[in-house]
Amino acid sequence: MNHLSPLFAPPEAHPADAAPSSAVNVSRHVRHAILDIRAGLPVLIVPADPTAPSLIALAAETATEAGLAALGHAATTKPLLILAATRAQAVTDTVQAHGVTALHVPPGPLTQAALLALADPTQPQPPHQAATAPSGPLAAPAIKLAKLARLLPAMLVAEAPAATPLTAVTAADILAYQAEAVSSLARVAEAAVPLAEAEHARLVAYRPADGGPEHLALLIGAPELSDAPLVRIHSECFTGDLLGSLRCDCGPQLHQAIQRMAAEGAGVLLYMAQEGRGIGLVNKLRAYALQDRGLDTLDANRALGWGADERDFAAAALMLRDLGITRVRLLTNNPDKVAALDAAGITVAGRLRHAIAANGVNDGYLETKARRFGHLLG
Numbered sequence: 374m375n376h377l378s379p380l381f382a383p384p385e386a387h388p389a390d391a392a393p394s395s396a397v398n399v400s401r402h403v404r405h406a407i408l409d410i411r412a413g414l415p416v417l418i419v420p421a422d423p424t425a426p427s428l429i430a431l432a433a434e435t436a437t438e439a440g441l442a443a444l445g446h447a448a449t450t451k452p453l454l455i456l457a458a459t460r461a462q463a464v465t466d467t468v469q470a471h472g473v474t475a476l477h478v479p480p481g482p483l484t485q486a487a488l489l490a491l492a493d494p495t496q497p498q499p500p501h502q503a504a505t506a507p508s509g510p511l512a513a514p515a516i517k518l519a520k521l522a523r524l525l526p527a528m529l530v531a532e533a534p535a536a537t538p539l540t541a542v543t544a545a546d547i548l549a550y551q552a553e554a555v556s557s558l559a560r561v562a563e564a565a566v567p568l569a570e571a572e573h574a575r576l577v578a579y580r581p582a583d584g585g586p587e588h589l590a591l592l593i594g595a596p597e598l599s600d601a602p603l604v605r606i607h608s609e610c611f612t613g614d615l616l617g618s619l620r621c622d623c624g625p626q627l628h629q630a631i632q633r634m635a636a637e638g639a640g641v642l643l644y645m646a647q648e649g650r651g652i653g654l655v656n657k658l659r660a661y662a663l664q665d666r667g668l669d670t671l672d673a674n675r676a677l678g679w680g681a682d683e684r685d686f687a688a689a690a691l692m693l694r695d696l697g698i699t700r701v702r703l704l705t706n707n708p709d710k711v712a713a714l715d716a717a718g719i720t721v722a723g724r725l726r727h728a729i730a731a732n733g734v735n736d737g738y739l740e741t742k743a744r745r746f747g748h749l750l751g
Contacts (some may be wrong), residue, residue, distance in 0.1 A: 401583050403521065403547055406540050407522045410430070410431065410432040410435065411435055412437075413435040413437030415443050416429070416431075416518070416541070417537050417539045418511050418514055418541075419543045420511055420544055421544065423535070426534075427511075427532070427537070428530050429532070429537065430518065430529070431444050432519050432525075433454060433489055433492040433529055434488075434525045436488055437485065445483075447531075447539070448532065448533055449531070449532050450531045452483070452529050452531040453477065454475065454492070454528070454530075455516065456474050456527050457516050458472040459676070460494070460526060460527065460678030461473065461474030472516075473512045473516055487499070488527070492525045492678075493677075494659075494676045494677060495662045495663060511530075514547040516678075523652065523656065525659075525678060526678035527678065555581070557582035557583070558579045558580070558692070559579065560577060560579055561580045561587070563578065570628060571631050571634065574591060576589060576591055577592065587646060588645050588646055588688055589643070589644040591642040592641055594634070594635075594638045594639035596639040599639050600722075601700045601723070602639050602698060603637055603639070603640035604702065604703055604704065605630040605703075605705070605727070606705065607623075607626065607642055607645065608647040608684060609647065610649075611654055612654075619732050619733075620734060620735055621735055622735060629727070629729065641701075645689060647684045647685075650682045650684055652679045660674055661673075669745065670738060670746075686709075690714055690718065690719050693714075694718075700719070701721060702722055706727055706728055707746070707747075708747060711724055
């Protein structure tokens with residue numbers, strides 16, 4: 374077996390312990406792995422059982438020549454491409470154990486273009502052949518890691534020795550990452566930010582311990598002094614909030630929420646880093662391309678390998694508690710947000726309808742939100 378270049382060595386080794394590490398270590402090691410697969414390099418996923426083989430994993434979307442060579446040097450089995458269950462259902466009727474499907478990689482030289490053609494439904498689809506999924510329990514964490522990196526949930530994987538000099542992360546840490554990142558959120562900055570629609574406004578920034586994406590709280594007036602202030606949980610939407618896209622209702626919802634809070638004199642708008650229902654901006658653009666071919670929002674997300682809604686509102690509850698707010702009137706049409714706050718110990722004293730009229734472009738989008746996501750738009 375060839376020894377890999379120091380290029381692929383981690384800053385420090387992550388022990389192959391069975392249980393998750395401390396919150397900071399979980400975030401730090403998973404963040405290293407996320408950065409590596411986004412850069413097109415493979416990582417090592419370590420099982421709880423020290424006698425079981427590790428899994429070397431490389432994201433299909435970003436695989437570089439160097440990453441493919443590193444995987445080839447370290448692998449002790451033939452590489453396979455694994456897909457998330459929802460993507461697999463669009464590719465093959467066979468969805469195997471642990472919620473993933475494995476495909477044989479195309480014959481001939483292995484390239485990123487060949488992998489991406491199997492992983493990305495916006496591209497012409499080549500022939501494929503189902504295979505037996507490798508290292509069962511590690512396949513799902515590999516797909517989860519791709520999702521944490523906001524990449525297409527498709528990974529080239531093979532078994533590899535635990536001593537392989539790559540960034541290593543335990544399967545347990547990958548699965549614990551989101552909860553640990555939320556629990557480590559802390560205030561890092563705040564300032565007065567007068568707005569055209571609300572002069573008395575403050576912006577508070579929250580960041581997880583691993584330096585991941587920040588969430589923001591926009592405070593209108595002094596909501597912490599209200600018994601149950603108006604609150605809106607708003608997922609960032611670059612296309613709608615900033616560009617004024619007509620494909621969604623996000624921009625109008627954002628501005629109407631600020632206006633309603635200003636009129637009442639107080640409120641909190643939580644601006645969450647969860648673009649595209651948690652799939653990220655790039656994947657949202659892919660979903661738009663699929664919608665232009667006839668899929669609705671939900672089916673487009675699933676065709677890419679994502680769930681219908683990948684968001685987690687636990688961070689919103691933590692931010693409210695930090696602001697001294699435990700009882701709210703929620704501006705939302707989404708009953709899932711009400712349930713999430715209730716489950717996290719935030720009392721929802723009332724749900725206020727927050728619907729925007731269709732504009733002739735987003736009519737189908739709004740109909741899908743009501744019919745398939747259960748949003749209360751009526």
